[in-house]
Structures are given as structure tokens and as C-alpha cells.
Amino acid sequence: MQCYINTHCTILFYPQTHGTRCFHPTRLSVTPPQQEQRISHDVDEKSKLITSSSNPFVKHCLKLRNNSSYRRSHGSVLVVGTTPIREIYRFQESSQNKNVTMDCLILPDKAEIPNGLDESADSIVHVSSTVMRKISGLQSTDSIDAIALMKIPASFSNLDDDQKNCQKWFPSAHRILVLDGIQDPGNLGTLLRSAVAFRWDGVFLLPGCCDPFNEKALRASRGASFQLPIVSGSWNHLESLKEESQMKLLAGHPQHEGLIKPVFSLSQSFCDSILDTPLCLVLGSEGSGLSEKSLQACELVSIAMTGEYESLNVSVAGGIFLYMLQPKNK
Incomplete structure (x- = not known):
């Protein structure tokens, strides 16, 4: 059975009979012929x-x-x-x-x-x-x-391998939030909500992220999934966007020993220095952190903490990053 909805009714197609039934709010004839009598008893x-x-x-x-x-x-x-x-x-x-x-x-x-x-x-x-x-x-x-x-809004795009026309993905690409394997729908929804609150231009979902229209993600986002462009794609798509829009890739990462590359501190002076630079901010999952590809491709930035915790919840850290790096004159 397949169900389609237009302005007048919900159309349900039954492949076994090749027939259709039309659901109206005031007429509940939505069943195959052999089931109509039974369902009629369920309707007041x-x-x-x-x-x-x-x-x-x-x-x-x-x-x-x-x-x-x-x-x-x-x-x-x-x-x-x-x-x-x-x-x-x-x-x-x-x-x-x-x-x-x-x-x-x-x-x-x-x-x-x-x-x-x-x-x-x-x-x-x-x-x-x-x-x-x-x-x-x-x-x-x-x-x-x-x-x-x-x-599902037209502002959502699920990209195929051949789709590399970056200009159609985001009307503006000055500040793009990139989520790398964020599987928790509550965290993803909260990050979408923060991205809208701090006027970011859109969100790019790398493989491994949960569906932004998952029920828990929708609940956490309070409708933000419908309020900004969301693109689901691969690293190849993201690299095309970076090259097309001349974007800097930053990734949130806690400061600790053993890192091969330097980690910048998310200070006001650092944020001011890249205020006019188009950028993608990459955030990884709490469990596994940034992927190897993100670690290699991005400049790393950390949030200075005086406490002894190694890291913050990704939605909390993301809110701080999104606030500090938000566009100022939008």
C-alpha cells in the first residue's frame, strides 16, 4: 500500500488490486474492498x-x-x-x-x-x-x-554522487555548520535550533548522521529543520562546496596531548580574525569524535575550560561555537 496526500484527500494505492481509495476527513473509505465492512465499525x-x-x-x-x-x-x-x-x-x-x-x-x-x-x-x-x-x-x-x-521542505537536499552544483544547496554559504556522524537525534535537533538562533546559513550532514526529521530530532529542534537549508551528502560534496565558495574548514576538538597538529583556542580575537572569512564548522559525535577525514582536513579549535572535564556535550559545545562564530552583520 502506498499513500499520497493532496489538497482534497489522502490517496491510498493497493498494489494487489491495482485500486485506489480516497481518505477524506469526513468520509473514511480508505480500505481495500474486502476490508471496508470491518473498518466501518471502527469509525464513529x-x-x-x-x-x-x-x-x-x-x-x-x-x-x-x-x-x-x-x-x-x-x-x-x-x-x-x-x-x-x-x-x-x-x-x-x-x-x-x-x-x-x-x-x-x-x-x-x-x-x-x-x-x-x-x-x-x-x-x-x-x-x-x-x-x-x-x-x-x-x-x-x-x-x-x-x-x-x-x-519535507524544498530546503532539504539528499545528494547523489553526481550532484555537485553547490550554488543550489545554500542561498548563502558564509557560515555552514557541518555535522560529522551525529547520531543522537536530541543533539542533532538542538544543534539545528542553535544554528537558526545564531543566523547560520545552513547545515551539512556527513554520513552517519541521524535523520533531521526523526521524531526526537524534530522535538529538540522545535521546527528548526524547516527553517534553514539542510544538505545530506559526502565528503566529496563538502570539498566541492569548500572550493566553490573558498571556505575555511574549522573543527571543534578538545585540547589534549598527543595531537599532531596545533589546536587554536576559541577566543574573541580568533573569532574576529576570521569574521569575514566564509567557513564550515565541523562537529563530531560524542562517542567517536571527529572522523579521520575531518581531523586531517580541518583546522582544529577548542573551547578553553578551567574545569577538569575533558570535553563538553556536543550540543553544548556547538552552541558556544555557533554563538562565537556567528555572522555579525546579517
């Missing part, structure tokens, strides 16, 4: 809401939440909670950047459309509290009054 026809977790639309939402390849193939993602949904649309209104589309707004039974979202969704679906918990993945949905099914 009076209130027109979805009450069954086995409903095909609910199953589609669960796959979007749990499966990265499914999200990519359908070009859709679930955003849980009114706050990140509002953040996304507030950014879109302020930037005049109309690259975000909400296909469907999922609300609890009898709930009103949250303020500010009444003109955003193409369709509205009401669900029972059980289904709301199932779709959100949360034990308690007391604070969850909306879930949005949104298109």
Missing part, C-alpha cells in the same frame, strides 16, 4: 473521527514517524505539537519563504483548531485519545493538541 459515523489504530491512515502516520526511508519516499513528515508547528509558520511568514506545506492537521476528538493554524491545513482529521497517543508516540497527550502531516 456521527462524530466523523478515527477511533481505530488499525486504520490505514493511522498506519501511514506511524510509518512516517518511525521509518526514515518511508518519510523520504513519501516526502512527508509528522510534526507533533502546536509549538513547533507555529514556529515553522511564523518563520515562513517572517521570511516570505513559502516552501512549507501542511497536508493534514490531526486533532483530538472535539478539539478546535489551535489559534494561528486555522488557515494552514488543507484538511482536518479528528482522532480518539488512543489514536492520538499512538500517532504521537507519547504516553500522555495532555499537552499535545495538534499533529501536522507536512511535506
Whole structure:
């Protein structure tokens, strides 16, 4: 079964029968012919809401939440909670950047459309509290009054080996955050949020990073995944970007003995000296740190610490780097 959503309905294609069914908020004919009678008992026809977790639309939402390849193939993602949904649309209104589309707004039974979202969704679906918990993945949905099914923004690019037209990746490439094997979605989402807060131009994801539209990454980013260009590619792509934009490669790395190359300190004078220089800041994972390629290709920079800890959490260190190296006149 495949599911496609347009402005009027969700289209589900069943390869076994080569037939389609259309899901409307007020007409739940979303099953193959042999299943229609059974599913009709799961739907409260009076209130027109979805009450069954086995409903095909609910199953589609669960796959979007749990499966990265499914999200990519359908070009859709679930955003849980009114706050990140509002953040996304507030950014879109302020930037005049109309690259975000909400296909469907999922609300609890009898709930009103949250303020500010009444003109955003193409369709509205009401669900029972059980289904709301199932779709959100949360034990308690007391604070969850909306879930949005949104298109993955056009500002996200998943590059093939042959895609090396760097000018299309980032409208501006003065400050680019590069994440090297960041697998923890909470750290990745927090770094995306900090990159937006400190006005960086975009984020480049090297192999080994988690999906920025992972449910935990979305929760930590509070909608930042939709607010700046994100490119997923290889070191070959990054080197093309570096050469095309004449960028300096810096990498955050703790100062310790045994390093072959020097490590600069993240001081104000150091930051001022490269203020006008286009740069990529590379951050590695907490577990394994920077990859060998990053260690070889980048100038290393450390955060001076008076305490005895060897290093900081990558999202904490990243926030400091992003603040100190942020563009000043943007």
C-alpha cells in the first residue's frame, strides 16, 4: 500500500488490486474492498473521527514517524505539537519563504483548531485519545493538541554522487555548520535550533548522521529543520562546496596531548580574525569524535575550560561555537 496526500484527500494505492481509495476527513473509505465492512465499525459515523489504530491512515502516520526511508519516499513528515508547528509558520511568514506545506492537521476528538493554524491545513482529521497517543508516540497527550502531516521542505537536499552544483544547496554559504556522524537525534535537533538562533546559513550532514526529521530530532529542534537549508551528502560534496565558495574548514576538538597538529583556542580575537572569512564548522559525535577525514582536513579549535572535564556535550559545545562564530552583520 502506498499513500499520497493532496489538497482534497489522502490517496491510498493497493498494489494487489491495482485500486485506489480516497481518505477524506469526513468520509473514511480508505480500505481495500474486502476490508471496508470491518473498518466501518471502527469509525464513529456521527462524530466523523478515527477511533481505530488499525486504520490505514493511522498506519501511514506511524510509518512516517518511525521509518526514515518511508518519510523520504513519501516526502512527508509528522510534526507533533502546536509549538513547533507555529514556529515553522511564523518563520515562513517572517521570511516570505513559502516552501512549507501542511497536508493534514490531526486533532483530538472535539478539539478546535489551535489559534494561528486555522488557515494552514488543507484538511482536518479528528482522532480518539488512543489514536492520538499512538500517532504521537507519547504516553500522555495532555499537552499535545495538534499533529501536522507536512511535506519535507524544498530546503532539504539528499545528494547523489553526481550532484555537485553547490550554488543550489545554500542561498548563502558564509557560515555552514557541518555535522560529522551525529547520531543522537536530541543533539542533532538542538544543534539545528542553535544554528537558526545564531543566523547560520545552513547545515551539512556527513554520513552517519541521524535523520533531521526523526521524531526526537524534530522535538529538540522545535521546527528548526524547516527553517534553514539542510544538505545530506559526502565528503566529496563538502570539498566541492569548500572550493566553490573558498571556505575555511574549522573543527571543534578538545585540547589534549598527543595531537599532531596545533589546536587554536576559541577566543574573541580568533573569532574576529576570521569574521569575514566564509567557513564550515565541523562537529563530531560524542562517542567517536571527529572522523579521520575531518581531523586531517580541518583546522582544529577548542573551547578553553578551567574545569577538569575533558570535553563538553556536543550540543553544548556547538552552541558556544555557533554563538562565537556567528555572522555579525546579517
